[in-house]
Amino acid sequence: MSSSWRPLARNIVQLASGEIPARLCGIAVLLLLARTYGVIIVGVYALAQSMTQYSYPFIDFGLRHVGARLIARYPQAGQVIVKRVQKRRLLMASTILPFLLVYAMVANLPPNFKVFVFVFAGISCLYAVSLEWAAWGKEHLGLVGFSKMLVPGSILIFLLLGRGSDRLLWWLIAGNAFGYIVQGVIFWRWWRVHRPAVADVNGAIPAEVQESLAWKRTSVMGLAWFCNLCFNTIDMLMLGVMSNAHEVGLYSAAYRIMNQVLFTYYLLTSILYPRLARQDVKQRVRALRPKILLTLAATGAVIALPLAIYSREVLLIVFGQKFLAATLLLSLLAWAIPLDFLTSYLSNAYFAWSMEKKVLVCTAIGAGSNVVFNLIWIPQYGAKAAAVNTLISYVVFLGSLALVGRYASEVGRSGQPVAASSTTD
Secondary structure, three states: OHHHHHHHHHHHHHHHHHHHHHHHHHHHHHHHHHHHHOHHHHHHHHHHHHHHHHHHHHHHOOHHHHHHHHHHHOHHHHHHHHHHHHHHHHHHHHHHHHHHHHHHHHOOOOHHHHHHHHHHHHHHHHHHHOOHHHHHHOOOHHHHHHHHOHHHHHHHHHHHHOOOOOOHHHHHHHHHHHHHHHHHHHHHHHHHHHOOOOOOOHHHOOHHHHHHOOHHHHHHHHHHHHHHHHHHHHHHHHHHHHOOHHHHHHHHHHHHHHHHHHHHHHHHHHHHHHHHHOOOHHHHHHHOOHHHHHHHHHHHHHHHHHHHHOHHHHHHHHOOHHHHHHHHHHHHHOOHHHHHHHHHHHHHHHHHOOOHHHHHHHHHHHHHHHHHHHHHHHHHHOHHHHHHHHHHHHHHHHHHHHHHHHHOHHHOOOOOOHHHHHHHO
């Protein structure tokens, strides 16, 4: 058993070697903005980053996970996979720019902040050039981890260079652009070394590669991940339109602390993805044993309890006196941690097992409930409503995923509970 965990632990260390500095850089940027410029600037920056987060799944539109899965299964077809995936990603990047502009225009912000939000998010579309997904599929996790810190690290450096300047927002934009350019250059140099020696001709491409990269297949995965992102972060964008930058800043502070707690767990789910993609049905059944799921939920609850109890102290230490109004928000959002431990694990596994359509339905239900509740309650209660609605939608999402896992043919015979099937182990 210990030997089976060693490669997993090694991969976690490799990915964390870049992810941890990336997180620290992101936290440092937020803390500098919070303590030097206040809640409103933090809110504006959070909106720009939220728009960036929406750009990623739109640009990928399923291609990151499908591409990584195909690279893991068919490395000999790598050149064809990369060529087709990248062509589609660049097309999607150019398509999303008008949508980013529309949101920036309707956001409840002063004109100069609207310009910043659009330009910052637009530059983030350079993500389409990156081959991070291919390195992920090949399990070159040290490189993937290193790449994670390039953009936040660059933003932090430029923020420090421009600190005290009356053009602070433009320094942030410059740092963002520099980070993405360096990231793209590094990955393409890596690919020149690690691509297959001979390009595949069409006749040699496995049928699954052809089928998986078809629009109708990747679009399902893309919609599923986009709905998943809406489920997780739509609150921020809706607050930006239906409330104000101050409310966004408070909610962002609470959400960021909760999200930092989830960071190590996301490392684990990312590392597991290529391995999950190679599992057969019996291995999938074992991956969904009740013992595993209950352990995940209990671990999340142990983390959530002290965070909820000491939310005021945590906010005071991290962000300062100005952000104490977010105490209730953090106390509520802390309980999303055990729920997220379950939903992230199940979603990641289902994607790896080619269950995109089922995940799409689940995420659409979860995101839809979140949007409806936000439309009803945010205008009256602002960020507090967003926090409560997040917990409700998590329960809805988890219930949908559990129902899918109980009866899906991909994890056992259709119509039979997974728990019952696991007795064959």
